[in-house]
Amino acid sequence: MHTVELLLNRTADERVRDQWRRLHAAGLPSLATHPHPSNRPHLTVLKASSVAGLAPVPLPLPATLGPVRMLGRALVREVTATPELRALHRSLWSTLPDPWPPPEDWVPHVSLALRFPAASCPAAVEVLAASPPVHGSFVAARSYDIVARTLSDIPTG
Template sequence: MRTVELLPDDRLDAHVRALWRRLRDAGLPSLAGHPHPTNRPHLTVVTAPALDVALPLPLPLLAEVGPVRFLGRALVLEVAATDGLRAVHAACWSALDDAWPGPGEWLPHVSLALNVRPSQRDRALRELGDVRPVRGRFTAARSYDTRTRTVTGLPG
């Protein structure tokens, strides 16, 4: 599988990494400890079996990240679904065969921690309870290949 991911500007990247460190320093699950060299803050737009067409990625795109919430067992920063982001998602979903999620299922977010145990949920939310939305831009795009565990830059 291949992803289409948007990468934040330096300010948003630093904001997310600071939250990763706060969670880690509090002894909670965090992507700060994820050892893979491709680990970095990102917004996944779609996942598809292949990327075999040029994608419309009109970058930069305005972004507002926050507040903190859970999506299943993942602790995430919500990303405001602006008209620009929705248009990029719809265009990528339409251009790629078997892309997921569809427009009605997509919940834009940037992950902070995966597999947070139920017993850690309240503590994680308290730890990041002061986080307010932050504005910036998505300035670059990439694709992650789940088979080879490599990334490729995408034109935008």
Template sequence: MRTVELVCSAGLDGAVRSAWDRLAAAGLPSLARNTHPTNRPHLTLAVVDEFPPGAEHRLIELFDAALPAPVTLDRIVVLDGSAPLVWLVRPAPALTALHAAVWGVLADADGHRPWHAPGAWVPHLSLALRFRDADLRLARAVAGGQRPTGEFVQARSYDGTDRTVTPLTAGSGSPRRA
């Protein structure tokens, strides 16, 4: 499995991590408890089984032209009633176009995850997994009512097979083992 993700600017990353910490301190589920080295706030644009030939190079070119991209977070919701607690991302036209372009680059890939497809995609930054709707009011109070702003400044890909993160920006170097 390979992902295509956008990584937050330092200020936005800090705002999300602060919400993770407040949720954990309140005894609620939180990604603050995930200590895996690759765990960081990110926006997933696509997930496929493997990148088709040449896709990584085309993605790097795409992101070098499109980033940084401004972002504003919106409300906190539970997706599908008993699933991730997320901070919705306001889908600016530039972000929606970038998402569609990524899917164009990956058109020939196998194993597309349909919930990331244009038209079905709900752009968000995850706060917790396996969250209950019943705890949503408390989570909103704990995480805060602000609407943080920032930028997506980098792109990366996580390879679930060999557990590496590969930057998808020019001159970013080789994969890092997680």
């Protein structure tokens, strides 16, 4: 399986990393200490069995990261699902083999912590309460090969 991920511009990336560090400093789980080279703030658009032959991804796109919330077992910042972002997801979903999730199930987000204890969510929200929405843009795309654990750039344009 391969992902299609969008990367934030430098300022927005640093704001998310700061939130990772603040959670970690408060003794809460965060992605601040995750050692894998893929560990970078990103929006996963979808997963597919292959991304071979993928057309350039039309970037940049505006990015707004809003409220902190739990999504399954992850602590995340919601990403505003603009019409352009939804159109990009639909386009990729319709051109790649075995894509997931389908457009109606996609919840755009940037992860702050994985396997986050739900009981700690109020503490995390308190730590990040002074964090206004993050405004920036998605400026690059990459793919992560889940089996080989390797990254590759996806052309944009």
